[in-house]
Amino acid sequence: SLLVALSALHFYWATGGFWPGTSRQDLAAKVIGDRPLPGRLACLTVAALLLLGPAVHPRLSAQIFLLRGLLGMVEVHFRPTIRGTPYESLSRRIYSPLSLLLGALLWP
Numbered sequence: 034s035l036l037v038a039l040s041a042l043h044f045y046w047a048t049g050g051f052w053p054g055t056s057r058q059d060l061a062a063k064v065i066g067d068r069p070l071p072g073r074l075a076c077l078t079v080a081a082l083l084l085l086g087p088a089v090h091p092r093l094s095a096q097i098f099l100l101r102g103l104l105g106m107v108e109v110h111f112r113p114t115i116r117g118t119p120y121e122s123l124s125r126r127i128y129s130p131l132s133l134l135l136g137a138l139l140w141p
Contacts, residue, residue, distance in 0.1 A: 035086060035131070035134075035135060035138075036083050036087060036135070037084065039061075039083050040080045040081075040083040040084045041080075043076045043077070043079045043080035043083065044068075044076070044077065044080045046060070046076045046098055047073045047074075047076035047077045047080065048073075048117030057070055062118060062119050062120060063119045063120055064123075065120060066112065066114070066115040066118055066119065066120035066121065066124075067112065067114040067115055067118070067120075071113035084112075088137050091139050091140075091141050092139075092140070092141050094139050095135075095137075095139035095140040096136070096141070097136075098132045098133070098135040098136035098139060099113055099126045099132070099133060099137070099140075100136075101128075101129070101132040101136075102129045102130065102131075102133030102134075102136055103133070105124045105125070105129030105132065106125065106129050108124060109121055109123075
């Protein structure tokens with residue numbers, strides 16, 4: 034159900050939604066950091082991969098989530114421009130732990 038919720042969120046963004054932001058810029062600051070938002074096709078692709086990836090390649094999906102979770106813990110060293118941003122805080126407190134949890138749950 035976590036993957037369904039994350040997929041739905043990416044679909045929502047693809048259709049122009051801003052949550053948890055209040056504008057495109059605010060959303061980008063919270064979910065990407067120092068980069069512009071990806072386009073509609075990228076969001077739809079991620080939405081589909083969140084649903085289909087674990088069904089087709091559970092181990093690869095688990096590895097991707099685990100890698101995202103681990104890299105998120107040290108990301109500020111590779112992207113110093115995110116230091117002190119809402120994204121850095123959200124990544125450290127929510128995105129990385131959630132990615133590690135999904136990776137662990139998906140591990141075959």
